[in-house]
Amino acid sequence: xxxxxxxxxxxxATSLLASLYRSMTLRNEPQSEFVGTNQAMGDLNPIIxxxxxxxxxxxSRYNRQSDDTLFQxxxxxxxxxxxxxxxxxxxxxxxESDCLGTxxxxxxxxxxxxxxxxxxxLIICDELHSSQRQNHFEHLAxxxxxxxxxxxxxxxxxxxxxxPSDQQPSQESPIDIAKRVFGAECYDVFKTFCKVKTRxxxxxxxxxxxxxxxxxxxxxxxxIPEDAINPFLFAVSGLPSERTMTLKGLEILWxx
Amino acid sequence: MxxxxxxxIIGPSKxxxxxxxxxxxxxxxxxxxxxxxxxxPIEVIGKNTDTRDLFTKVYQLLQTGSLxxxxxxxxxxxxIEMTSPAPAPSFMQRLKILFSGMTDPKPEVCxxxxxxxxxxxxxxxDDDEADExxxxxxxxxxxxxISSAFGLIICLDAAILNPTVDTNDQKRAALNxxxxxxxxxxxxxxRQEANSTGRLNIKRVCxxxxxxxxxxxxxxxxxxxxxxxxxxxxxxxxxxxxxxxFFMGLRQFFDTNTEFxxxxxxxxxxxxxxxxxxxxxxxxxxxxxxxxxxxxxNVIEPFLTAVDATPPNTFVITKQKFDxxx
Numbered sequence: 001x002x003x004x005x006x007x008x009x010x011x012x013a014t015s016l017l018a019s020l021y022r023s024m025t026l027r028n029e030p031q032s033e034f035v036g037t038n039q040a041m042g043d044l045n046p047i048i049x050x051x052x053x054x055x056x057x058x059x060s061r062y063n064r065q066s067d068d069t070l071f072q073x074x075x076x077x078x079x080x081x082x083x084x085x086x087x088x089x090x091x092x093x094x095x096e097s098d099c100l101g102t103x104x105x106x107x108x109x110x111x112x113x114x115x116x117x118x119x120x121x122l123i124i125c126d127e128l129h130s131s132q133r134q135n136h137f138e139h140l141a142x143x144x145x146x147x148x149x150x151x152x153x154x155x156x157x158x159x160x161x162x163x164p165s166d167q168q169p170s171q172e173s174p175i176d177i178a179k180r181v182f183g184a185e186c187y188d189v190f191k192t193f194c195k196v197k198t199r200x201x202x203x204x205x206x207x208x209x210x211x212x213x214x215x216x217x218x219x220x221x222x223x224i225p226e227d228a229i230n231p232f233l234f235a236v237s238g239l240p241s242e243r244t245m246t247l248k249g250l251e252i253l254w255x256x
Numbered sequence: 257m258x259x260x261x262x263x264x265i266i267g268p269s270k271x272x273x274x275x276x277x278x279x280x281x282x283x284x285x286x287x288x289x290x291x292x293x294x295x296x297p298i299e300v301i302g303k304n305t306d307t308r309d310l311f312t313k314v315y316q317l318l319q320t321g322s323l324x325x326x327x328x329x330x331x332x333x334x335x336i337e338m339t340s341p342a343p344a345p346s347f348m349q350r351l352k353i354l355f356s357g358m359t360d361p362k363p364e365v366c367x368x369x370x371x372x373x374x375x376x377x378x379x380x381x382d383d384d385e386a387d388e389x390x391x392x393x394x395x396x397x398x399x400x401x402i403s404s405a406f407g408l409i410i411c412l413d414a415a416i417l418n419p420t421v422d423t424n425d426q427k428r429a430a431l432n433x434x435x436x437x438x439x440x441x442x443x444x445x446x447r448q449e450a451n452s453t454g455r456l457n458i459k460r461v462c463x464x465x466x467x468x469x470x471x472x473x474x475x476x477x478x479x480x481x482x483x484x485x486x487x488x489x490x491x492x493x494x495x496x497x498x499x500x501x502f503f504m505g506l507r508q509f510f511d512t513n514t515e516f517x518x519x520x521x522x523x524x525x526x527x528x529x530x531x532x533x534x535x536x537x538x539x540x541x542x543x544x545x546x547x548x549x550x551x552x553x554n555v556i557e558p559f560l561t562a563v564d565a566t567p568p569n570t571f572v573i574t575k576q577k578f579d580x581x582x
Contacts, residue, residue, distance in 0.1 A: 021438065025504035030578045033508040035455070038446040042439030049435040053428060072446065074454050076508075094454045217427045220434055220501035 003099045003121040003235060004112070005071070006143075008134045012125050012162060013101045014059040015207045016228055017071055018044035022220065023229035024075075031078035034229065037096075038072040052223060055216035057208070068111050071099045077237050097236050099123075104139045113146045118153060121235035125160035126181050128204075129167070137185040144193045152193040156238065157200050158231040165206040165226050174202035175243060175253055184254045194247060201244045203231045261366040261563045263338075264401045266440070267411030268432055272466035275323050275523045276411065276555060277307075277334055277370050278314035282547075283555035284338075287567060290551075296341040296363055298556065303335040303367075310334060318545045321535050323523075331394050336368040338556075340565035366406075366563045371397040398440065403448035407460040407562025410437070414465035414520060416497050418474040430498045434505070441509045456509050461516045462558040463494050468520040469531055469553075482526035485553065490518030491573040491580070503581030516580050517561050518573040521554040 007013040024034035036042060051057040074094040100115040102108065116122075126134060144152070159178040169177065190198065206226040214222035233239040245253070267273050284300040302308035317323055341363055345353065373394040402408065416429050444456060465471075468488070472481035495503070507516070524532040527549060534545045557570045566572065 021505045021508070022501060025501065025508075025581070035445065035508050036438065036442040037454075039439075039443045042442035045439045046435045049431045053431050096454070217424050217431065219427050219430060219499045220505070221499040223501070 001095060001097045001121070001236065002115060002119045003097055003123070004116055004119045005099050005101045005123045005125070006103070006140075007101075007125045008104045008127075008130070008132075008139075010059050010101075010103050011057065012127060013103065014044065014047060015057060015162070016123075016125060016160065016205065016231075017041070017099075017101065018048040019207045019225040019228040020073070020232060022223055023225045023227075026224065027229065029078060031076065033074075033076040033094075034232075035074045035076075035094075036072070037074055038070070040069050040071050041073055051208070051216075052220065053217040067102065068109055069101045071101055073097055073099070075232070075236055077233075077239075095236055104134060108143045108146060113143065116143065116152075116154075117147055117149065120153060121156045121158070122154050123158045123160055123231050123235050124182065125162060125231075128161050128163035128177065128181060136182045137189065140186055140189045144189055147193070150193055152195070152198075154194055154198055156235050157190065157194070157198060158235045159200070159202045160231045161202075161204050162207060163204055165209050168204055168206075173243075174204050177204065178202045179254050187250055187254045190247060190250065196247050198247055199238075199240070199244055200246070200250050201231070201234045201241055203227060203234075205231070261364065261406035262401065262404055263366060263368045263407040263409060263559060263562045264398065264405045265368070265370045265409040265411065266398060266402075266437075267409075268429075268436070271411045271413045272523065273370065273411045274310070274372055275314075276464065276466060276521070277336070277368070278310045278323070279523045279552045279555050280336060280338075280368075280559065281311045282314065282550065283552040286551045287556055291567060297339075298341065298560070299337075299339040300556070301337045301339075303337050304333070306332045307334045307336055315547075317524075317535060318547065318550060321545075330373075331390065331397065332372045333397065334368075334370040334372060336370075338366050338368055338559060338563075339363050340366065340560050340563055342565075364563060364565065368559060369401045369405075371401065395440070395443070399444050399447055402440075402444045403457070405458055407462065407559075408458045409462045409464055409558055409562060412463060412465050412494065412497060413467055414493060414497075415467040415470040415474060417471060417493065420474065426497070430502065433498055434502050438505055438509075441506075445509070453511055455511045458510060459514055460562045460564065461510065461514060462562050463490070463516065463518045464521045464554070464558045465490060465493055465497075465519065466521050466523070469522040469524050469526065471520075473531055473536070479530050481531045482529045482553070485520050485522065485526075486571050488520050489573055490520050490571075491575060493520060494518050495581075500581045505581075507577050507580055510577055512577055514577050516575045516577065517558065517566075518575070519554045519558045519561075520571065521558065523552050523555060525551040525553045 005013050020034050024032060047059050074096050076094045102112045159182060161177055161181055205228045207228050209224050209226045210218055211222045211224060265273055281300045284298045288297045302311050371394055373390055416426055468485045469481055472484050477484040524535040526532055554571060557567060560566055561572060
């Protein structure tokens with residue numbers, strides 16, 4: 001399955017991807033597993049362990065390819081229906097994903113555009129407390145327009161907002177926060193290029209969450225990334241949340 | 257199962273991998289002697305000159321009290337052939353042998369590969385002093401070998417758990433493991449022809465905690481060192497060093513039927529229940545130890561376990577995939 005991870009900076013996407021191993025194990029479901037299956041995924045480990053050690057997150061030190069990196073991983077999910085359980089002879093088949101990570105710092109490459117054409121999911125992330133607010137509409141419109149095709153293959157789009165868990169606004173829902181961060185005009189891009197059945201979901205994540213009283217250097221056990229795996233569960237396996245909505249739902253909430 | 261099972265040894269630098277491999281030949285002799293294996297002895301043979309030299313050099317330990325393994329300047333591929341007794345026949349196999357006149361199962365031959373490099377197993381970003389090309393070559397060699405391996409030996413320094421060691425240093429040592437091991441295994445998955453479930457082909461993982469005698473010494477178990485190490489739960493020790501999260505992450509690379517075995521190990525072994533004092537750093541260099549006084553502890557046992565031939569009375573904790581890290 002092809003997918004895309006889009007973010008204003010490499011840091012945002014890298015931290016999210018690097019936390020998926022840990023985040024999946026925190027779900028504590030023996031049947032749910034996440035396995036990185038290429039070198040790009042493996043190269044994320046030194047970055048995140050360096051952060052655990054020093055408190056400094058610096059992807060550029062280890063990332064040899066900073067632009068358009070293909071991250072490959074497999075996700076194993078428990079059997080979801082009774083029918084699946086009854087077919088005990090069937091082996092669990094993992095979902096394999098080729099996720100292209102790209103960011104806004106330059107014009108989108110042909111590799112990114114070609115990848116988007118065949119992608120089933122798109123994950124767009126940004127920081128809630130970013131020093132520089134991005135014009136997501138402009139970048140998304142630019143990317144989608146280069147496809148020269150109005151019939152996009154995307155089935156699921158996840159909006160991910162990075163925010164420390166103790167600073168998350170309690171009065172606003174993730175949908176409202178996403179509207180504020182990404183801009184309501186993004187809807188126009190999706191309305192133009194996506195099918196009406198395309199589903200959308202919204203996630204607040206805290207990748208750098210540590211146990212209380214933990215300080216650097218800290219252990220893997222003290223690192224509790226919050227909800228980082230959930231956007232991928234939705235995007236890759238289609239696992240819905242109570243907020244999942246179609247294009248129509250997005251229109252109602254974002255174009256009011 | 258493949259006819260010729262392969263075992264690969266990995267671990268961070270200075271953990272004692274070379275010493276472990278160097279002691280294999282002598283460990284096989286002592287195990288054969290202990291268990292009276294006359295008809296099917298365990299045999300360990302160096303398959304190249306470097307390995308044979310390694311087996312010879314280790315005996316300097318008896319004369320000088322120290323191991324002569326200085327750093328190397330290029331990759332050395334140690335290759336060992338180990339003949340292990342065939343697994344005990346099942347009830348049905350016994351019946352077949354009885355009625356069909358079949359011969360007893362033959363001993364199994366397995367290959368042990370240990371690519372060693374400057375400073376031990378260094379990987380990208382781990383060691384600024386190591387040469388980038390050497391690291392890349394070592395990594396490629398490891399990936400190639402792990403792809404076809406049946407057993408994986410992961411070495412870990414048991415003596416990291418020490419009341420005098422700064423807890424931050426202990427954390428850094430654990431993070432060093434988390435830094436390179438999942439990355440290496442991801443790369444193996446990228447290059448190998450994945451099995452039907454998309455995971456590694458490895459069926460037996462042995463976590464070998466080296467320098468267990470030093471751990472006992474540092475924690476003041478000097479007189480009862482052997483009993484203390486024998487009674488120490490290897491799984492608990494590994495969790496105390498690396499944490500549960502590490503194993504939760506690691507297990508995801510392996511199939512459900514993969515076995516994880518945890519060993520406390522000591523190349524020096526023990527003498528009369530206590531430490532092998534003549535091998536410790538402060539020992540008198542003129543004291544020469546006889547061959548019979550040197551009995552490595554849990555050195556060859558992990559390798560035999562890695563090919564399903566665990567000797568009786570081995571001090572090992574075995575866990576199934578979903579039992580580790582919980």
